[in-house]
Amino acid sequence: MIIKFQKNIIEAVELKYHGNHQKHQSLEFQVFFNDHANNDFNTLFKNLHHNHNRKFFAAGVPGTFHCRLFPKSSLHFGHSSFALQWLSKTPSEVLDTKSPAWNKGSIHCTGYHTEVAEAYSSQFKNDMETFLNARAQELVNGGLLVIIMSALQDGVLLSQSSIGMTYDLLGPCLQNMAKSVRLQIPSL
Known part of the structure; x- marks a missing residue:
């Protein structure tokens, strides 16, 4: 999926470039993949290695996308696909049992309680601002940023969506599982 998407982007850039320039020189692309430092990039790179016809050079960049990853004005195109819904941290209010925003141990924001939704919304706004400021510094003047993410229409609770129902079950x-693991670990 990732390779197909990048192939489409590269072909679109080549088409646009060749349409604007008389010389039809071949273009070279460098693609950066990003994930947290503890992610194992080996599977990705093994899949890339088998594709000898690819038109790009690949590199893995560890670190959170919520902050700067690249030098200023170094990227012509940025793409984030279904990642920005993951917050940089859990809002502290939803973990505090004395807070009106306490999420009662739920792993996601159901939307049933306004205070919980507001805490998650506030964290999301902060994360988006940080993300967009970082990309604004990294993109060249005239660069393009594409963001693909899921969303809910106002008034629709996450628990009414298919992903919300999955989280409710999961x-x-x-x-x-976490409780059983804690019970099996001997105390020191």
Whole structure:
């Protein structure tokens, strides 16, 4: 999927470039993949290695996308696909049992409680501002940033969506697994 998407982007850039320039020189592209430092990029790079016809050079850049990853004015095109919904941190209010925004141990924002939704919304706004400021510094003048992410229409609760229903089912399972692991770990 990732390779197909990048192939489409590269072909579109080549078409635009060749349409604007008389010389039809071949273009070279460098593609940066980003994920947290503890992610194992090996599977990605093994899949890229088998594709000898690719028109780009690949590199992995570890670190959070919520901050700067590249030098100023160094990127012509940025793309984020279904990643920005992951917050940089859990809002502290939803973890505090004394807070009106306490999320009662849920692993996501159901939307049932206004205070919980506001805490997540505030963190999302901060994260988006940080993300967009970082990309604004990294993109060259006239560069392009494409963001693809899911969203809900105002008034629709996450728990009414298919992903919300999945989280509602998955949450208690993950919490039970975490509890059983804690019970099996001997104290020091």
